Amino acid sequence: MRANLTIDSRRLWDMLMDTAQVGGTPKGGIRRLSLTDEDRRIRDWFRAECEALGCSVHIDTAGNMVAIRPGKDNSRKPIAMGSHLDTQPTGGKFDGILGVLGGLEVLKTLHQAGYETTSPLALVNWTNEEGARFSPSMVGSAVYAGVYSQAQMDAVQDKDGITQGQALEGIGYRGTVKPGDLTFQAYFELHIEQGPILEEEAKTIGIVTGIQAIKWFTCTITGRESHAGTTPMAYRRDSLAAFAEAATEIRRIAIDHDGLATIGIVNAFPGSPNIIPGEMRFTLDLRHHKDEVLKTMVSKARIAIAEAATRHDAAYEVAPLQDSPAQPFDATCIAMVKAAAEKLGLPAREITSGAGHDAMYTARVCPTTMIFVPCAGGLSHNEAESATQADCGHGAQVLLEAVLAYDDRG
């Protein structure tokens, strides 16, 4: 019977395209900010779809929506799928949405086949994953996992001074379930990669082994402001020269450790064509899937900045801005995704998630993993975000297989 369970990639694709109209932009993207009326409309649609499949839909006080499809043994915890339906201000049609609609397609496939799982299944739409209207991001899953409190979530204001709590009530999605009370056996999240690796390597499935550790710093190098025309090179304390050398060295450190290093913001002060910058301020984003390697990278980056500053008789400061430890995923869940890809003959590779996801928080409270599919050019958080019908379908099929394999464990 299991052999016949095949998701309908066309049906999934049509759901993706049809629901993209809710908040759809002229450029083909979606603007569906968390807890806006567009969010309410897609939530209403999602609830109706799940209920039509015989699911009960539970809303917690954080607005997280959990649809539960009963199994043979409802004393067991549900095996969960999910992601989010909110988007960036100029978001695409796949980020988050594929994980929810892919899960919905799994439920439709099971429903159509009349297939009854042993454990109940759950499908979750997490509140405010993007953090675009209310910061921080991934707040629904964070409250679910006990990382943030409901009060903290409620107090956050958008730029118009509306609190997240008010917005949640405003769209009628303040539920009564206590977040975290509905616990899961496991959680599987299907998502586009948001990076170029799968596409470049012609892989269809990314077997996600965890979410990498991230450390952010704000850095300052302080030399001496002086005149570009009257200060010989030998007398300069050029903070920009020190910055350039440090940036090149930090890049080398990242490559050497198979990690990531990014300088995204840089400014020279005072900022005049004929003044040697007295101060450089820049951000530093360092990532690695192993905490201990990231720690080494941070030490070496600090040394690189210190040495470059010293060469130019400059002072420096490296101040921590954000710190998120590595979150490895569950070995059993990972093995099931891997086995599903193998069974289906899909080219796959293990991959670390470079970005944060709701799975980062569920992993703290239940066995978790993710399934990645390629997106064109690695582009995401962009209206031009794109994935193929075939890849979305393959991802949903792997999700189905992994969930059923987990269920088969009994």
Next chain:
Amino acid sequence: MRANLTIDSRRLWDMLMDTAQVGGTPKGGIRRLSLTDEDRRIRDWFRAECEALGCSVHIDTAGNMVAIRPGKDNSRKPIAMGSHLDTQPTGGKFDGILGVLGGLEVLKTLHQAGYETTSPLALVNWTNEEGARFSPSMVGSAVYAGVYSQAQMDAVQDKDGITQGQALEGIGYRGTVKPGDLTFQAYFELHIEQGPILEEEAKTIGIVTGIQAIKWFTCTITGRESHAGTTPMAYRRDSLAAFAEAATEIRRIAIDHDGLATIGIVNAFPGSPNIIPGEMRFTLDLRHHKDEVLKTMVSKARIAIAEAATRHDAAYEVAPLQDSPAQPFDATCIAMVKAAAEKLGLPAREITSGAGHDAMYTARVCPTTMIFVPCAGGLSHNEAESATQADCGHGAQVLLEAVLAYDDRG
């Protein structure tokens, strides 16, 4: 008789400090923007001082003030000294002012001694050297030398929409002499170095051999904007990484050619901590005292940017913004300054001016040189600008000696 001609460094210092009250700032600097009421007040004072020494004061249509002290043979062209009395918005007490008041001290010394030169002497206060209120800078000497027209000068507006011509008339300093009609045998300008070389090398006198060539560029490196967490180092087209490598190489090029290279403005776009910059925009200021060497430096800098961009699969653009050729000074004038420093036993070295001065334009129409004295820390265009009474006095004494030596040539 010549042996007794010694300037009075205390009198010069008192003039510097007393006149610093005209536009004086609480922090001890001067705000005396060109063609303001402060400028009028210092011009009125200057005229009265010169007339009290028996000089006739001529004002040209550009507002340049030329005081002429008769000599034995007034058929000869005057030997000129001068600089400017206007300042930056938060300027110091020496930039420009030392050249005018040093010349005034020379005239006072000659007057007091009853010394009569063969040629007449001239002392010039050039209009709007700083270019702070009306851009470009050095406009009075530029019109004098025929580089700008009177109409061009008059048309320039300040930020309030007042034209330079209106401002000139507003303070009553639109003269009737045609700029350039009053020609000089030679022109000597005393000035603070505005750089650190003399102080660092413990020299009192800079024998200025010319003004270096300057080329400005605006540069762009365009890679690909992508996600800091999901884009492996190998797949990046990081415009900042290319910039850093180019900046380091350009610095090396400047050192190798004994020139100057400065990147004063740099910005990363879009400018977010977790986005790899898709575009870097920066300025490049390259200088050398020889035009042909500067040309080589520009070629090599272009290659450095091109190669760095290519390594990161990025495009680049290097667009010229400003171009000022080298202006060598007159060998005879230079020799007289050198001889004066030697005669007085003052530690001296040849030096190229890194900044532009009115002497850059007079050098196009008459034999010219400059005399530099040290300023503390090389600091200028700053209220903390500082020079010692002794150094100012030595500079004025060298000015006196050089002018008399030129006069002695007959």
